[in-house]
Amino acid sequence: METSDDAGVYRLNDQLALIQTLDFFTPIVNDPYDFGRIAAANALSDVYAMGGRPLTAMNIVCFPIRRMDKAILRDILRGGRDKVHEAGAVLVGGHSVDDLELKYGLSVTGVVSPGRVLTNRGARPGDRLLLTKPLGTGILATAVKAGLASPAAAQAAVDCMAELNRAAAEAMADYPVTACTDITGFGLLGHGLELAAGSGVRLRIEAGRVPLLPEVLDYASMGLVPAGSFANRNFCAERLRGSAAIDPLLLDLLADAQTSGGLLIAVPAAAAEALLDRLHRDGVSHAAIIGEVLERGSGMVELG
Amino acid sequence: MADKELDCRGLACPNPVLRTKAALEAGGVERITVLVDNAAARxxxxxxxQRFGYRVSAMERDGIFSVLGSLADPEACVLAQPEAAGAAEAQQKILVLLATDRLGRxxxxxxxxxxxxxxxxLKELGPELWRLLLVNAGVKLAVAGAEVLGVLQELEQSGVKILVCGTCLNHFQLLEQKRVGETTNMLDIVTSMQLADKVISLT
Incomplete structure (x- = not known):
């Protein structure tokens, strides 16, 4: 039915389609248990972004078995397992190889009703845009690496990245959501532009309404912007409007590469406030309406 | 007080910043030169x-940037707060539109x-110089090998925002050669002119 870089949908019958996704990466935090939780939340997110429900997951492990204490691997796997269970899915196995560099992730299988598959192609003019998690995990991870992040900000980033998009996905199911994508490596701007292009519309994002992790503007002003986020900003520049009128540090945040980011949701204006209330009620406390879908167009993002 | 030099060529962000931070932590660094080979690191x-109290200028040669920082006020030392925004607000904003790489006919x-x-x-305009817009053949001033590249980079370091027309870079097939300023589009150019108090236009 649908494919993208790391997720595929296969229709089994009129009631059921299979979602398969896979994602793994190198550690982004120092604590092995947290890394496991974040990697799992990230891998599960692709299923949630499509409106699906994860059923099973398998571990993917690359581990330098001769150089690193096996206790580290145990903690990573425990973190991953705990998240998979929190998602209501089952960990059914996995595969590991000896590698110079540690990597961990999962392959996740989920289900969705074929008529309710959400993609980044359905947004319609007049829809409102919601974002369910604050931005800034890339910059904060860099600040942690530099030893400049405050413990509170570092913890906020870990909590954000380890949070499942489950509650957001379940809330979406009860509203006439037209399009959805999860915010990961290309940042809000990159994934927003994909959604705009996929739907053949223009988006307007109110930069001041976008939720941010604590202290991230401060870290951006110190030059703690990872290379990927810079690349995103430059890559998106041509298809943005209004970027000259907003704070350059805020622009860096909008382009910041996210790990296990939130969902960007398009929903008709009439349902937007109700969906937002529901998200807040269900513990998705940072969710915010950040903009709207403008007329049919060629995939631009307008900033205000 | 010591001078330091750091070679961060070949390093991707955030490593050049981490190395710079480590060098400053030794203390007493009055001047530091950091060599990097990509615009993000620069x-x-x-x-x-700047955030830690240094006055910064940068030069580019053959794709290598040397970023020179000198302690503006040795007393301010590390962890100085960034300059208070708003001080410049009261001044008028002068925008210079350069639509050519030649002056006059x-x-x-x-x-x-x-x-x-x-x-x-142009720097004699002082802090009122707000933005520099490069369009049409003006974009040729912002690319590798341009004689004024160093001058523009200095302006940018001093806080002047340089906006370079993306359509024009594309037209001259210079997108990859741009070495200073931010790639921009017509709406930003028009908005900038609207926001400016004074527009000096050279076409």
């Missing part, structure tokens, strides 16, 4: 040094010389 190292060789002279002198 911008990050510049921000980092008559003799092109003379015009090319004059534009160099013009841009070198």
């Amino acid at each position: 911008e990050n190292v510049t921000r980092f040094l 008559g003799d092109d060789a003379l015009g090319a010389k004059l534009v160099v002279n013009f841009l070198t002198t």
